[in-house]
Amino acid sequence: MAMLKETLAKQIPGLREEIAALVKEHGDKELSKVTVRQAYGGMRGVRGLVCDTSSVSPDTGLVIRGIPCKDLTEKLPEEILWLLLIGEYPDAESLKTLQADLKARGKVPDYVWNVLEAMPADSHPMCMFDTAILCMEKESEFRKSYDAGVKKTEYWESTLEDCLNILAKLPAIAAGVYRLRFNKGPRIDSDPNLDWGADYAHMLGLPDPEGTFKKLMQLYMVLHSDHESGNVSAFSGATVVSALSDLYYGLSAGLNGLAGPLHGLANQECLRWVLDTREKFGGVPTDEQLKDYAWETLNSGKVIPGYGHAVLRVTDPRYTAFLAFGKKYLADDEVFQIVAKVFDVVPGVLREIKKIKDPWPNVDAGSGAMLYHYGLAEFPYYTVLFSVSRAMGICSQAVIARAMGMPITRPKSSTTPWIKKAIGA
Numbered sequence: 001m002a003m004l005k006e007t008l009a010k011q012i013p014g015l016r017e018e019i020a021a022l023v024k025e026h027g028d029k030e031l032s033k034v035t036v037r038q039a040y041g042g043m044r045g046v047r048g049l050v051c052d053t054s055s056v057s058p059d060t061g062l063v064i065r066g067i068p069c070k071d072l073t074e075k076l077p078e079e080i081l082w083l084l085l086i087g088e089y090p091d092a093e094s095l096k097t098l099q100a101d102l103k104a105r106g107k108v109p110d111y112v113w114n115v116l117e118a119m120p121a122d123s124h125p126m127c128m129f130d131t132a133i134l135c136m137e138k139e140s141e142f143r144k145s146y147d148a149g150v151k152k153t154e155y156w157e158s159t160l161e162d163c164l165n166i167l168a169k170l171p172a173i174a175a176g177v178y179r180l181r182f183n184k185g186p187r188i189d190s191d192p193n194l195d196w197g198a199d200y201a202h203m204l205g206l207p208d209p210e211g212t213f214k215k216l217m218q219l220y221m222v223l224h225s226d227h228e229s230g231n232v233s234a235f236s237g238a239t240v241v242s243a244l245s246d247l248y249y250g251l252s253a254g255l256n257g258l259a260g261p262l263h264g265l266a267n268q269e270c271l272r273w274v275l276d277t278r279e280k281f282g283g284v285p286t287d288e289q290l291k292d293y294a295w296e297t298l299n300s301g302k303v304i305p306g307y308g309h310a311v312l313r314v315t316d317p318r319y320t321a322f323l324a325f326g327k328k329y330l331a332d333d334e335v336f337q338i339v340a341k342v343f344d345v346v347p348g349v350l351r352e353i354k355k356i357k358d359p360w361p362n363v364d365a366g367s368g369a370m371l372y373h374y375g376l377a378e379f380p381y382y383t384v385l386f387s388v389s390r391a392m393g394i395c396s397q398a399v400i401a402r403a404m405g406m407p408i409t410r411p412k413s414s415t416t417p418w419i420k421k422a423i424g425a
């Protein structure tokens, strides 16, 4: 841990100077204009946020600290966490230290289990997961140090403590939610010899004779880790953190947004659509059958889940990575075969609908089929997996924001009469 904190500590003064100079010399220059359509359209494309951990461009997709998604797929989640925070990969020794540090922080307080066990048996797993994070708020090192009057320039240090304390516990909490909510038997203890992603797979308790489910979890955790800061979960989390609420508040707030069907929940909706297809056609459909079913879905006023994106205008490289995993490890699986076929057929259908800006698959189009293959068939749980991973991005962004001394978020809203007057409508 010392190494992560020390490395960050060395970088922060330079980062602050760079930003102060940028704002001093160029503070009044324009980055973006806002049109009426954007104001009524979820602020698409408005450049009003800063995020240095990752970026997402329409034609490239996810790039973490300058490294494109396709080059991240062989890495461990802990390496990605270091990359998000520091801007480069850790060396072998630093990685080991970080992994040992996360293990040391991994014990989940007993009261968390008491809270989860007291929740109604039909609670949504996302609600259970977010509640578990929120109920640990009293552990916040940031809040303790803030109450003790620590200087603003040191806020990032206790935020980093919160970040690591939370991330270390999430796999056990998420696996515990799975086993409790879906009656899978007692919780499984963490394996001290496994890395963060593989240990999560182990604690879920699904059969994994070849160890490929562990590989899938490592990949899954890498691919969902961050997606710049304008998406609902990152933006909500960052907004809450900007009020100097601690990360327990900020992360749970962000993940509540991930629970929405247009965001993280699409993953489960997508698999459902694929399984419906299989049931309807008694196996892998023909291209023509799939095309008809896609039109049937669209004509009934529903979206094709897993397709389209607010920013991307190409196939999501995260989808491409899952497709490659599927081709390598589960080529014979019927559900995976349908996923691959949907990719051949659905973009052509969506392209016929003018208003759809992106007809290509996003990350959710393929991941559910992989989970299903390994026996993780409880759809409402899928967003929890996404959350464990995305927590790395939300928490890293919060540490960097505190290091930069970012102020409270407060964009200006307008009334419709004001907008009409301003544009002379």
Ligand code: CMX
Residues within 6 Å of the ligand: 261, 262, 263, 264, 266, 267, 298, 302, 303, 304, 305, 306, 307, 308, 309, 310, 311, 355, 356, 357, 358, 362, 363, 364
């Ligand atoms: N199927 C049907 N219609 C779609 C569509 C799809 N896959 N994707 C977009 N559209 C529709 C939108 O609903 C919108 O219709 P209305 O104007 O009638 O409301 C229109 O096309 C324009 O949308 P857009 O500008 O192309 O896309 P948005 O930025 O508004 O929305 C997204 C992006 C992801 C919410 C949308 O593509 C969608 O609903 N996709 C399916 C759900 C999904 O896969 N979500 C996962 C997102 C991944 C993530 O959160 O990271």
